[in-house]
Amino acid sequence: MSSQAKQGGLATLFMALTLLALASLVLLAGSRQLVLAHANAQNQQRYHQALNYAEEGLLAGQNALSQGLPLPASPHYQLKMTDLGAGRLRLESIGVYDGHQVRVQRIFQQGEDEEPPRSALTIVGDLNLSGAIKMISDKPVDMTVDGTVTLDGSVDNIDTLQSTGDIIVRGNQTINTLHSNGNLELSNGRYQTVKAVGKLTLTGSAMVEQLARVNGNADFLNSPGGQFAVKQAQVKGNVLINTGGAPLGALETEGKVDIQQFGGMASLKALGDLTIQGWGAPISGAIAGRLGYNTNNRDISIQVDPKLQLKLQPVPPLQVTRPRIDAYDFRHEAHYRFEYDDKGRILVTVRQIHGIPDGSYRLGIATDSQQPNHLCRELDASGRCLAGNPSYLICKGYDANTSDCFAGSAPGRWKISGMTMAPGVLWFDGDLEIGSGVYHNTFIATGNIVTSGQHVSYAVNYAGAIGICRNSDFPNAYPLDYCPGGVFKGRPIGHAVLLAGGYRNGKFRGGNITLGASTQVYGNVWAGNMLISGGNTTIHGYISAARQSNDASLRHNWGGSTTIDLTQLPDSFKPGVDPGQGGNNGGKKALTALPYSWMDSGVGS
Template identity: 75%
Template sequence: MRRAQQGLATLFMALTLLAIASLVLLSASRQLVLAHANAQNQHRYHQALNYAEEGLLEGQNALASGKAIAKGKTLLSTAHYIVEQETLPPDRVLLRSTGNYDGHAVTVQRVFLLGSGEDEARSALNLVGDLNLSGSVKLIGDKPVDMTVDGKVTLGGSVENIDTLQSTGDIIVSGNQAINILHSNGNIELSNGRYQTVKTVGNLTLTGSAMVEQLARVNGDARFLNSPGGQYAVRQAQVKGKVEINSGGARFGALEAEGKVDIQQFGGMESLKALGELVIQGWGAPISGVVARSASYNVNNPDIRVVVDPKLSLKLTPVPLLQVSRPRIDAYDFRGEAHYRFERDEQDRIQVTVRQVNNIPDGSYRLGMAADSQQPNRLCRELDAAGRCLGGRPSYLICKGFDPDTGDCFAGSAPGKWKLAGTTMAPGVLWFDGDLEIGSGSYHNSFLATGNIVTSGRHISYAVNYAGKIGICGNPDFPQNAPLDYCRDGVFQSRPIGNAVLLAGGYQNNRFSGGDITLGASTQVYGNVWAGNMLFSGGSTTIHGYISAARQSGNASQRHDWGGSTTIDLSNLPDSFKPGADPGQNGGAGSGKRLRALPYSWMDSGAGS
């Protein structure tokens, strides 16, 4: 009986231990299943989020083109995302983009302010054509702004305080930069600097001390040959092509690749997912991941934990092509808005047409000397043989020379070539038929020329909108000659062209000419600089406004060479000045609606069925 009881106790103990072991095994299995499910959910979430963001960008492009406004609620619909629009009176549109992946849905949305060219844009630099920057560009403002180049970008110098650099061509950087976002339709090559997000439709190459602190998205192949000294070479990368890593002891964050991954030397990787084969040369470093094909590495290294799973699925969202609209810059569009229009008549005599200027009747005038003195720079109806205003009729001073009695502001001018040099000019919009060279002086004018514009000497000028009420309506040098369409009953009212301080180039018979703006050393301009063709800077130049250079000559061999230092100061701008306004009338040539994303957006995610 005692033996039976002992046997029964032993059996009970064994069953109890077996039950406990089963519970432990079930718990461990459950944790493994939960971890696997969580990893799968995270993967589905990020893929759905990528699709949602892609849809939001495509929806924004559709809005900018003007095609979306007349359509219904559903703006775009693809296998990966659905974009809906909702009009928010009076001038706002909400875009809601839902990305779907493997039953998981993520929704992102953003509100955009619509306009026709008067809204604030964030691209302080808009260039058409290749940019070779060996000097420096410094932006001063309350927040970083964008730089857009419709061409190739080569940065050997430096840029400061730029949030996003986007280019339709390659981006090659050797200077030490700190840029938040790079977006290229071509290849990106970085050998220096720190970047938060890098997106390229082509290939990506990192060398030297360059590092990506958040995310690199690559449609082509990627080569990570950088070693930023104890830092992460890249925090996260999504590469649709092949990947080569030879970054010394630098660590790598997470990598997702659709092609082969070849690792020669690195300091380890946090996670890896690759559809191609994996090759790790030498001893290797700590890495954990899964690949769909073969994995070749030193099996004696216990820190290499790689699983081969032929069923691994990885569909990376491609980087979308950057859509850039080109401005149309044409001085002839604004010929009728000039307060003083400088041309030559049939007899090749200077003719100045006045419009909407207080105390000067509208009409055509000659430029000559006062009837009773040698004082030049006066407008009069007729001249005598000596170039004096005919007596008995009023004349009007419009420019003050360096010598107030004899200094001719327009000395040296010739047909098609205007030279302006003096202490100051009557305020307002000035329009010149031909090339214009502006020397030393301080001006409260918007200068428009159908040809090229050159500044020289210690030149300072304020656009009409920048000068505002004090410089235009209450100008101390010309208190009786305020432009009437900007100054009504003592109140200053901005007009679009008044945002420009310099605008060059124009179309005649559908042919563009001129359009080059050359800023001399020590030039300071307050307002937008709109070059219909190319912009050249002589160094130590300060622009208190935005820059557009449209390369409308069509000469693809021309490029913007900036070797000096250019400062763009967007701090403390007056309320009357709107730097983001489009240089073309009616919002530009075919550019559609101008959009400004309001500074708030939010995300709502939820699992689908």
């Protein structure tokens, strides 16, 4: 082989090695970029996932603050709240993912308590009202019935009556708004607005002064003394009119109109046929269907327009949330819990009372006197507190030395008869009967509750500082959790004066509250089943009767006179606050996120 050929081979080999080295360098550089890109992508993924967790925590923390609940804990985020003063709160949330952390924060302005719902009466089941309900309030309130309502009696100062069933009114009412998921049958009264998912029937002297909206048919058979039978009506079904000499205002309907007798109409739009019997009265408007009337009456001016269109909005059905009332939810919120042990002996569990250590006690006679109604750790054979152990008075009888406030009680049946009891939340396992006296207590019973005689009771939140923290009958036995540092601080269950009924093994028991004649209660009345009023009863608070027994045959029959007085309420009492399940929806605060206060304030690994 020549030297020239050898040199050419060496040059080719050198070129190949050079290209291979260059390719290796390019490959290494590309691999490094790929590794860096992959690392950056992983970092970006960790950052975004940590940021998602941080924002999730921020939202969860905001919801907890708005409901007065503790900040939640989670393995995905850590929360910290700082009070900045002047009602401002800084909420920080650190999201954590795969060792990566992202911190975000937001500043909120905390407002006053949210305006409570204004359903002064919430009833589950059919209601027959033959008596009178009188509302005394600075402004009209609402009444909600999850069932059919029949009003032969009267209601006063109700702004809105809404029902998931029919509403039948025979008594003379003045109600701003009626809203029914069923039919409306009104033979008396004056109303501003009525809304029916079903049919509307007006008879007698019933009168709608503003607007009637109806998804079904409408029959106007009323004659309200020469005034408008209805000022304005929007009906998706057919309309029958026989109002005598009473006129109608504006009528719009997607159905047909049959006029038998009336005093004229301001205007008419109908997609169906129009029939006017007899001579008729002045009317003008347009229809899309056929027209039948006395053509000699020149006061009738109706245009037939087959292309006429109407877009009437249907009445939306009511969405009613039923309250859930369960005495067992509040068992551990009681200051005095009354039960019977397995030997048939009364057991009272005390919690958070100044001057009385927490724990279980017996009811007996004081160590140093003949006075009953004392709590003591142990009793001797005669029912006296054992010598050498302290005893604590919790009830004052009519006679301090002989009256046993709990005489006649038995397992599952409690009777209280006295002048007053130590203030606080009282919880009873079973039925409860409360006689005459003046009490500063929230009474909770797993069974039924009955009041009798000249009974007066104040819910804990209604009684406030004077009745609870500085009670003149029991100045040294006050609830510590309601009187921290001597300043009254209410809790949601303290808005209830009477609460009855509970679930045991998944089945509801009890829940009936019977208010005796001349009963005066200051606070909300929460009947898990039925509320029965003996007449001449005054409730200074809201009413709920939930019919949780699910017995469809039960009807609320109210024949007496019941007054609901919502005036001059103390600041500590908010009647619209629902104690809920364990009081979880009381004490809500309005939180407003301040503009530009959101901040991603740090990233780290």
